[in-house]
Each structure stands twice: as structure tokens, then as C-alpha cells.
Amino acid sequence: QVQLTESGGGLVQAGDSxxxxxxxxGGSFSNYAMGWFRQGPGKEREFVAAITSSGNSTPxxxxxxxxxxxxxxxxxxxxxxxxxxxxxxxxxxxxxxxSSNRYYAxxxxxxxxxxxxxxxxxxxx
Numbered sequence: 001q002v003q004l005t006e007s008g009g010g011l012v013q014a015g016d017s018x019x020x021x022x023x024x025x026g027g028s029f030s031n032y033a034m035g036w037f038r039q040g041p042g043k044e045r046e047f048v049a050a051i052t053s054s055g056n057s058t059p060x061x062x063x064x065x066x067x068x069x070x071x072x073x074x075x076x077x078x079x080x081x082x083x084x085x086x087x088x089x090x091x092x093x094x095x096x097x098x099s100s101n102r103y104y105a106x107x108x109x110x111x112x113x114x115x116x117x118x119x120x121x122x123x124x125x
Contacts, residue, residue, distance in 0.1 A: 001026045002024070002025070002026045002027040002098060002114045003024070003025045003026050004022055004023070004024055004096050004097070004098060004114055004115065004116035005022065005023045005025075005116055005117070006020060006021070006022050006094060006095065006096050006116045006117065006118060006119035007020070007021050007022075007023070007119060008020040008021050008119060009094060009119030009120045009121045009122075010120075010121070010122070011122045011124065012086055012121075012122070012123055012124070013123070013124050013125075014086060014087055014088055014123055014124065014125045015085060015086065016086050016123070017082070017083060017084045017085075017086065018083045018086065018121060019080060019081065019082050019083070020036070020080065020081040020083065020094055020096075020119060020121075021078055021079070021080055022034070022036075022078065022079040022080075022081075022096030022116055023077065023078050024077045024078070024079070024098065025077065027098070027114075029072075029074060029077040029098075030053060030074035030077075031053055031102055032053055032098050032099050032100070032101070032102055033050060033051060033052045033053055033098075033099035033101055033102060033103070033104060033105045033106070034050065034051055034070075034072060034079045034096060034097065034098055034099065035047070035048075035049065035050035035051070035096070035097045035099060035105065035106070035107075035112055036048040036049050036050070036070060036079075036081045036094060036095070036096055036097075037094070037095045037097060037109060037112075038090075038092035038093065038094045038095065038121075039092055039093050039095070039118075040089070040091055040092040040093075041091070041092075043092075045095070045109060046061065047061050047107040047108075047109070048060070048061055048064055048068065048070075048081070048094070049061065049064065049068055049069075049070035049081065050070065050099070050105035050106060050107060051070045051071070051072055051079070051105055052102070052103055052104070052105045053074075053102045053103065055071065055072055057105050058070050058071075058105065059105055059107060061107070063089075064083075064090075067083065067084050067085045067086075068081060068082065068083050068084070069081070069082040069084075070082075079096050081094065081096075083121070086121075086123045087123060087125075088123050088124070088125040089123075090121060090123050091121060091122050091123050092120075092121060093118040093119065093120050093121075094118060094119050094120075094121055095115055095116055095117075095118045096115075096116045097109070097112035097114060097115045097116070098112060098113065098114040098115075099111050099112050099113075100112070100113045
């Protein structure tokens with residue numbers, strides 16, 4: 001049974017930084033692409049960033065490009081999202097997800113078949 005557990009969310013001020021972590025268990029973490037998505041209040045779930053199994057491809061949503069960095073440590077079965085220069089519009093529940101694909105870091109939620117429970121990030125202005 002694959003389990004994904006996010007941590008690292010919290011309440012911060014605009015301009016601050018946070019690092020989210022996603023600990024994976026129950027599966028071959030290093031064999032799959034991973035992604036971060038978020039859902040703000042009253043909004044649809046949206047793509048944030050993704051990373052291939054090897055980490056050699058990391059697409060980002062335009063809204064976070066240059067501020068967020070996705071990374072992974074396959075030895076620790078952990079996915080990260082470093083978030084800098086946070087804005088009020090980054091307020092959302094952040095979810096990590098495991099893709100059904102190894103080599104393609106997709107922005108579509110439909111290719112992700114395992115999801116964590118989410119961690120709240122609140123950015124006050």
C-alpha cells in the first residue's frame with residue numbers, strides 16, 4: 001500500500017519561505033515521477049511542479065516559476081518543495097502525488113494515481 005505524507009506547511013508572512021516534504025512508503029519511490037499540486041479556497045486543484053524519477057526534468061507552473069524548487073531524495077524516499085518569496089495567492093492546501101509514469105513529469109492530475117492528504121500553507125499579507 002503506497003502512502004504519501006506531506007509535512008512542513010504553516011502560517012507565514014508574504015516574502016517568507018517554507019519547505020514542504022512528502023515522505024513515501026509502500027512502493028518503489030525511485031521508479032516514479034512525482035508532483036506537487038495545490039488547491040486554494042474556492043478554487044480547482046492546480047499543478048505546481050513535477051519531477052521525473054531521476055530528477056532530470058522539473059516543469060513548473062508559470063505562477064511559481066523562479067520562486068519554487070522541486071527536488072527529491074530517492075535514498076530517503078522523500079519529495080521536497082522549496083517555496084521562496086511566498087505570496088498571499090500561494091495560500092492553499094498542497095498535495096504530493098505519485099505518477100503512474102517514470103519518465104514523464106506531467107502537469108495533468110489524471111496521470112497521478114496516489115495522493116497524500118495535503119498540508120495547509122497560509123500566507124498572510
